[in-house]
Amino acid sequence: MRDHSHHIELSREEAVAAIIDATRIPDLPHRMETVPVGQSYGRVLACDVASRIDVPGALTCNMDSIAVHWAAFEGLPEGALPDTTDWVRGVDWEFANTGVAMPEGFDTAIVIEHVRVSEDEQHVLIDAAPSARFAGTRAPGSKRKAGDVVACAGEVVTPDVAARVAGANVASVPVVRKPRVAFIPTGDELVAPGSAHVPAGRNVETNSLLARGKIEAWGGEFLPFDIVPDDLAQIEGAVKRACAMADIVVLNAGSSKGSADWNIEELERIGTVLCHETNHGPGHHSSFAVVDAAPVVGISGPPAGASFTLDFYLLPLMRRWAGLEPVAPKVPARLTADLPARGPHGAKGAHAPAGEDRPRMATAPGASFFGIRFLNVTAASDGTLMATPVVGRPGSMEAERANAFFMCPTGGGAEPPKAGDTIEIEFRNPGLAAPF
Template sequence: MRDHSKHIQISCEEVVSGLLAACNFSPKTEMVRLDESFGRVLDEGVASACMLPNALTCRMDSIAVHWSDFVEGMPDTSGWVRGKDWEFANTGVAMPEGFDTAIVIKHVVVSDDEQRVEIDAAPSAQFAGTSAIGSRLKPGDVLAKAGEIIAPDVAARMAGGNVASVAVRRKPRVAFIPTGSELVPAGSAVVPAGKNVESNSLVVRVKVEAWGGTFLPSDIVPDDPNLIIAAVRKACACAGIVVLNAGSSKGSEDWSVEQLEEIGTIICHQVNHGPAHHSSAAVVDKTPVVGISGPPFAASFTLGFYLQPLMNKFLGFSVRPFKVPVRLTEPFPIAGPMSGHNARKNCAGEERPSEVVAGKQFFGVRMLNVEARPDGSLAGTPVTGRSGSPATLSANALLCLNRARVLPGRLRAMSFGLSYGSGRGKQCAMLFRLRRPAVFAS
């Protein structure tokens, strides 16, 4: 049996720091069409290429007049001729040639034949109701800054400056390698006895694309050391970040960390939280490799913990966590590995021994449903149930309870919030640590 006694276990924060320190990203710029740039990150500032408006323009639906006719007061319009003394002028359209002032159409009565007008309000000054040449944009005016995400409004602003293509940061390429001789692809005609359907590639793909990356899938790799090495090296050659769906479990067929040690540098074999205790981190061929656990729930949230900060760094976003206060609506139940029953010294053979090490922190990941209260504050309600079960589908946040400090019937833990955000809506992972009734969320 292989010796796992010297496996390195570090905290979530230490894993992120180690991975970020090992990164040597050299993002490149590429030009893309503006209409294909939504969600991309600008690598260079964008300036207007035109003058807007490029002619004296009417601001509202109006009639165009000559200011000189109003210098002495309201004129007699009974003899006015359309095209000579007045003309229709519409919103955003250049003023008719020779006219310099506009009167809103609501202050005008137009005859049925649209040739004569009566006016009940005079303009306040010359050029009233108009926009001057260049009053909206001039060549060289800044439309967007480097680092901005191209949202629809940003794209429209650039299009208004006659910009058709922009320089954006090339997307981080994230390769995903699912491993396990027990896995078969989703949609297989038959799922043989003892086999599982591989589903984590879907989770990884959606998150990678939502966080601004390009997903590079791999075929399922059997539990064979040589095949795992070949797959990792191939992935490192074509991607900037690799996700290896095999942690550091101690089963007889779990080979991934041994292979990562053989061909790269291990940052850690395991982390101080569970589920996903057997997550790993390494660097192979100067490429960060995030090893995530197989169970879907653990695989999903650890991507937010360890993959998203790497992608944020590549794209130039902040990798620092941010905090938002949340208040618990009720105490978290003490159950599972944290209870006195499961913490007994002589565990039954089918029960996993506690991962808590005396004097060290270990966190149990629990689920919350965070909602806004009428007063604008956020409230978090514990969600109970087996991870991934229908009962937990309402959960939209995660809480980390310090098992080393939790005693039967009482809840004690440090207060600290960690969430990596990129400005992309709610696509961030959430990690909380609780003290009394307050937690921090995002």
């Protein structure tokens, strides 16, 4: 029987810190590319972006109005208005519209609501005077000047940022290159989706679809690998190829204690394993290694665990690659009902039969193990977040409808929170450009 006593177990926070610390992110010049502004949505700017022009580029009208000469009003008694009966359009006044350069030779504007225009649009009567020369206008360069920074390095390009950059006459921007993320599914029991026949005891491999959706949504380039059987030589070959072509490698399954789970042994042989397992479930058998200077994130096989461990461990690496804070802060919410008690490894509870009660191999005596508890979080009228527990195991339809979760400590005498307690929750489906 294999000896698992040497396994290194880390908390989620320790595991994230360890893999980030061990990952050598290339210097910015080596992970930067230039893309058209229209293709930059969701990307992270690698450098400051400066305006190429003065904005506005000329004296510009700030409202729908008529343009006039300040000289016609200068020196008049307070409240007095000039006689506009003989004013000629194009000489004494002209239409001026919001955001458009003032007509040549005019320097001041009167908002159109204080103007009566004749039917032939050649004459005007006014009932209010401008306050000063240049009233109702913007000076050249008053919004920004050529060379002013309009977007900063590290900023995520949103539609508003893209419009601001384009308004500075910038057509392309420097962004952080998308990290290449290789995904290797392993297991003799797996068959590809859409197979003509799924033999009894085999499973359809869906984690590639799960990983692809998350990786691309998080701003990465997905590099899929074919299913790799539980064979040491084939696992080594796939990992080596992935490490040579990708910035980050995700190795799926094969890290538990089954008789065909060889991934940890192989990673120990060809690289450095930082962690064999973590103190939470689902995702207890997550692993982290470095092979040929590339980070290898080992995630759970079951889809529910795979989903969480991709969020927990791949997303922080991808955010770190982009130069963003790796982990989102948790937010407080008040429970509307007691959080249901559950054992550290499932719904059977702490008194499961001995043959079904998985011992915690590496967790220190008295230490907590964390289990995912699903929640629906809404905002009360005063803005307080209210969290309602959702009954359902990871991967169930009930759990998938939940919009948040709580990592509940179990063991070590920990009691689940009760109604009215404030807990630290996390929202599901995090993203690279989420408002962290």
